[in-house]
Amino acid sequence: MAFEVSYNLENEQQFWDELDDIVSTRCQEHEIIDNSLRAYLNVTTSYKTEYLQTDYNVAKCVYRLLHGHLFKEHQEYVRRQIVYCLLQEDDNPTLHMVAAFLLYDGRNDENDTIFEMMQAEGVFPRLVDLIRTPSVQEDTRLHQMLLELMYESSRIQRLSWEDLMSVDDDFILFLLEIIEGVSDDADDPYHYPVIRVLLVLNEQYLVASTSQYTNGHSGITNRVIKAIATHGTTYKTFGCNLILLLNRETETSLQLLILKALYLLFGSTTTAEYFYTNDLYVLVDVILRNLIDLPSDSPAANALRHTYLRVLHPILANSQISKPPHYKREEILRLLHLLITSGTHFAPVDETTCRLVKRCTDVQWLQPSASDSNTLPIVNGRTVSILSPTTKGPGHSIGNGQKELARRTLGMSVNEGGESSTSVLEVATHTEKPGVQTPSRGKEMTQ
Template sequence: MDYNAIEYYFDDIESFYIELGELLQQSCETDQHVQHVVTQYIQFLIRFQKEFITTQAQMAQVAYKLIDSTFYLEHSTVILSHIVQSHALTCHDASGLLIAYTLLLYAGKEDPRWMQYVVSEATIRKRNQLLCKIIDELDSFAVDRVMCGLALALGFEMGKVAKFRRLDLGKKVVINRRCTEIGNELNSIPLSIFGILDAITINKLDFLLDLVESTRLDTEESFNYDIIRLLLVFNEQFMMAQNRPNLLVEALVNRLGSTTTFGENMIFMLNRSDDSCVQLLILKLLYCIFTEPKLYEYFYTNDLYVLVDVILREVCDLGDDREAETLRDAYLRILRPLLVNTQLRHKPYKKTEIHQILCSLITPYMHRNVESSSKKLAQRILEDWWENICQQKVAPVLGVDIKNAIIHSGTGLQHSAIIKPSTSPIPQSPCSTSSSSFKSDLSPSSINHTSSSTSPLSLSLPNSPPPQKC
C-alpha cells in the first residue's frame, strides 16, 4: 500500500497517533518487509511533520511510539540497521534527517547498547561514517537550531556509549529480552570512533566555539550545552589518540580571551550535571587546560572558586560504587594542577577545607576504606601544594585519639602533631580508584614518586618529642 497516495484528515493529534500505531501493527515475515514498514513509518512522519511534529516533546513521542512497540521489540536490529544505512547515511534533506536522527537518538537514550549497535552499523574500516557526516553537516544546520541541536545530541550519544564501554562504568540497563541479546552480540563488535579525528579541523572547532559564544544571552541553554558536549567528545578522542596534537586545546589557546562563555558554561554544567559521563569528560578537558602553560589563566578567578567548591563537594558526597570511585579519582587528579598552576597559586581559596579533606583521605576513620591510589593522589597534592605553595608542614590529622605521634611526610621530613578526632568533612563512601582512560602520566604509578626507602606515611609512637598542633 502506498501511504503517500492516501488522503488523511486528522481531527486532532490523537487520531494521528492512532494511525501511527496501526502502521506498526503489520505482520512481517521477512527482513525486507520490516524495512518496508520502517520506511513507511518515516515517510508518514515526514509528510505530517509540520502539522504534528513541531516540538521536542512531539519528536520524542513519535520516536517512543516506535521504540515501545512490539514491532520494534521483535525486529530492533533490522530496524536500526535500516534507519542507519537507508536513511541517516544516505539522506541529505533536512526533513528526512530530522526524523531519522530523532529515531536513532531516542533509541540510544532508551538503552546504550542500541546506540552501540548504531555505531557498529555506521562504522566502516574503523571510521564512523555517520558521525563524520554529522560533523560535515553542522555548518549547513547552523540556521536551524532544532536540526543542529538534534545532530549535536546524536553525535554526543554516539561518543558517550563508546566512553561507557571503554571505562566499563557498570551501566547495564536491561530493558527487555531483545535488548539483552543485542548486548551479547556487541561483545564481539569492536566499537571505535577514532576515525572522526580526520573530520575535525581547527576551522570546525572555531565554528562550534563561535556558536557557543553566540548563545551567551540565550535564555534557553540546551543548544549551548549540546555544542559543548560534542566538543568534550572531540577532546576525549584527541586524548586517546597517539601522536596527534589536541586541536581543541590549540583552538582554545588561539582564542584566549574570546571563549569565556565556553569556560563558564563548562563549569556550570559540571556543577549541575548528574550524568557521570559528562562529568568525566569535563574533568578531562579541565585537566588538559590546567596542564597547558598557555591556558593556566584561562578561567576567571571566580570560576575557579566555584570549581573548588564543586570538587570539595563531590569528593565528600560521591557514593561507593565503581562509577563514583572513578569520578572521585578524576576530581582529585585535576585538583593538583588547579591549585598549583592557576591563579589559585597566588590567591588561595578554602585552604583549610582542602587540607582537611585531603588529610581525611590519607588517614581516614577506622570504618572507612580509602583506596591506595586516592591516598597517593591526596599525598601528592599535599606535598606539591600545601608544603611547597602554601609553605605549610605536611602533618595529616588522624581520625583516632593518639597523642605524641610523629608523622613522616612523603619527603622524609618529620613533624610532630597532636592527633585527635578530625572535624573535617568526611566522605560518605570509599574514595576512588584511578581512571584508566586518563593519559599515562596520570596513572597511579606516576603519582607514587616517593623513594622506596620512605613510606608516604609512617607512624612512630615511642620516644616522641612534645606535641605541637599542626
C-alpha cells in the first residue's frame, strides 16, 4: 500500500476499518513495512480534522498501531522509522501523530525502549527546536504533546552534554513566559506540561553538577535557576504553581522534582526570596503537613522525609521566614521534636533524620529563648529541647558552603567536598520510578 494512495472515506467507521487493515499488515520486507507506515500516517493526517479532534481519539489511533500485527512483529524497525520521521518531518499533522506514538509507546513500555532509542538518535535537540518553532506553537495540541514527550523521555535517563547545550537562556525564558501568559490558573492544561519540563531540566542540571561528563565537559550552567535569579520578579507564576503542585501531587517522582527545584532556589542567595511571603507561608504549611503524613516505618517514606528536611533547612535559613515575625516557630519546633521521638522500640529513628533535624534546629532563629518553656513539649515535668547548645550570633549570615552552592547553580566552578556539595549530591541522587505513589499515614488508616 503506497503512501500516495488517496482515501475517500464516507464516515468514521470506515476510517477505523481502514486503520485496522493497515496496522494488521503481515509482511517481512522493509519496503512493505515502510509503505504501511506511510499509509498509516496518510490516513490519520488526512482525516485528523474529521475524526481525531480529541486527545482520546489520537491515543485510540496510536494504540491501534501498538496492538496491531505490523508493530508487534517489527517493533524495533517501526520504532526507528517513527523516530527518523520526527527528526525529518516538518508537517504539523504528521508531527502530531508521530509524537503521540512515541509518547504513548514510551508510557506503555516498562523497559523504556523507545526513549532510549530517542536518546541514542539525538532527538532531544530536535524537540527543543520544534517546541520553539512558531508554526508549532500555533498548534496548541501539538505543542503540548511535544512538551509531554520531552518530559517523559528526559525523566528516565540522563541527558548528554550536547543535549543540555541545546537549551539556551531564551528557551527557558520562553517556557516561563508561557506559564506567565496563558492564565493564572494552575489547572490550565497548558501549565502542567511546561512546568514539568522546567522541573526535569532542573534535575538534569542538578545531576550534571555532581560529576563531570566522561568526555571532559563540565561546568554546565543551570539555566532554570539562572533564569529565576535574573528574571524572577517577572516570572512569579512558576513559583506559585510549584507550591500548588506540591500541595496536590501524590506521585513520589514528581514530588522529588519539585523539591529539588525548591532546594536549589532556597539554597542560592540570588533566589532565596523569589517567592511571595504569603506563598512561602503556604509552602511551609505544605511541608509540615507532608512530613507529619509520612509513615515512620517505610523505607520509601524515610527517603522522601530526608528530602523534605533537606529542603526545609535552606527555607528556614535563607528565605523571608528567617526574619521576624518567624512564621510558625513553635509549630516547626514541635514537628522537628516529633520526628526524632516518633520511632518505636523495634524501629528507632534513623541517624539521617536525626542529623537533618539537628541541621534545621541549628538555624539561628530557632535557638532556645526564654519563652520556649511555654511552647516546647514537656516530658517528666521539664522542657524538652532538641536544639544545638551552640548558638549563632545575630550577625550570622549564609555560610561559605551555601555561597558555593549558589555559584554551582549558576554554572560556575565548584570545589568538591564540604557540607554543601554533600547535600547537593544527596538530593540529586534521590529518585523514584514514575507512577509510584507517596506513602501516607492517612492512606494506611483507611485501608
